[in-house]
Amino acid sequence: MCDHDTQKDAEVFLKQQGTMSRRAFTSAASLAGVSVVFAGCSGGTEATGADISKASSKLVRQDVSVPTPDGTADCYFAHPTEGTHAGVILWPDVKGIRPAFKMMGERLALAGYAVLVINPYYREKVAPVFPLDADFRDKATREEMFGYARRTNAETNAIDTKAFVEFLDVQDVVDTSRKIGTSGYCYGGPITMNAASSYPERIGAGASFHGGRLVTDKPDSPHLKIPQMQAEFLFAIAENDDEKDPEVKNILRDAYAAAGLKAEIEVYEGALHGWCPPDSAVYNEEAAEKAWSRLLALYERALA
Numbered sequence: 001m002c003d004h005d006t007q008k009d010a011e012v013f014l015k016q017q018g019t020m021s022r023r024a025f026t027s028a029a030s031l032a033g034v035s036v037v038f039a040g041c042s043g044g045t046e047a048t049g050a051d052i053s054k055a056s057s058k059l060v061r062q063d064v065s066v067p068t069p070d071g072t073a074d075c076y077f078a079h080p081t082e083g084t085h086a087g088v089i090l091w092p093d094v095k096g097i098r099p100a101f102k103m104m105g106e107r108l109a110l111a112g113y114a115v116l117v118i119n120p121y122y123r124e125k126v127a128p129v130f131p132l133d134a135d136f137r138d139k140a141t142r143e144e145m146f147g148y149a150r151r152t153n154a155e156t157n158a159i160d161t162k163a164f165v166e167f168l169d170v171q172d173v174v175d176t177s178r179k180i181g182t183s184g185y186c187y188g189g190p191i192t193m194n195a196a197s198s199y200p201e202r203i204g205a206g207a208s209f210h211g212g213r214l215v216t217d218k219p220d221s222p223h224l225k226i227p228q229m230q231a232e233f234l235f236a237i238a239e240n241d242d243e244k245d246p247e248v249k250n251i252l253r254d255a256y257a258a259a260g261l262k263a264e265i266e267v268y269e270g271a272l273h274g275w276c277p278p279d280s281a282v283y284n285e286e287a288a289e290k291a292w293s294r295l296l297a298l299y300e301r302a303l304a
């Protein structure tokens with residue numbers, strides 16, 4: 001989970017890395033507002049200028065306003081220019097919606113999905129909620145992020161999921177005969193479980209990448225809602241998260257088995273909490289690409 005100990009793990013990792021790689025430079029550039037569009041649907045290399053132009057012509061990308069009972073959510077919507085496609089709701093990590101997550105939404109759209117990237121903090125502030133150069137290592141910044149996260153909960157997640165599903169279902173580009181997928185990173189991981197349990201008739205697949213607090217001792221713990229789901233799930237767990245709480249994976253496996261639902265649950269060795277977003281300080285390209293390939297396989301199978 002994303003906490004002070006996670007940050008200490010990240011600082012150790014960064015000290016061991018030494019010089020900045022080309023991929024790390026690209027990740028840092030995205031923090032400065034440079035959005036990299038992937039040309040391929042499953043490849044992981046940077047696109048050339050020609051590739052970016054070609055890819056852009058295949059996508060519609062727009063900022064959208066989604067009405068909810070609690071206000072208007074500012075989101076980012078990306079989808080192919082032609083055809084109809086399964087919808088996907090993408091929940092960012094604790095830092096919220098930003099260029100890196102818009103890029104990830106575009107990449108998923110290139111794979112053939114209508115992707116809605118969420119600002120989970122819309123009740124308080126329009127994105128970007130935090131400056132692109134916000135330093136998670138700074139205690140005050142970290143606590144501010146946690147404050148925003150704590151002010152959302154299972155109830156607000158359910159309210160938002162209904163609004164986002166209803167938004168997708170009235171879009172001409174969304175194939176409503178297909179189930180909707182949802183994926184979340186870090187803080188967004190447990191939200192995918194709350195989403196799947198609150199709207200089981202429409203959410204057919206969920207994916208949590210280095211998700212925190214998937215299993216808690218609270219009565220609204222996400223894992224307790226598994227019997228209410230109809231979705232197949234993917235859990236990609238960071239190695240250091242597993243070291244801190246090794247029983248989470250076992251509890252999840254038992255709960256999905258008891259509910260008769262499919263779930264792929266794996267600890268990604270060598271990957272630290274936060275390894276998936278390309279602007280993360282601990283971005284791990286090899287592990288991120290593996291997680292990405294498993295997400296595509298899940299959606300292709302469960303949202304067919």
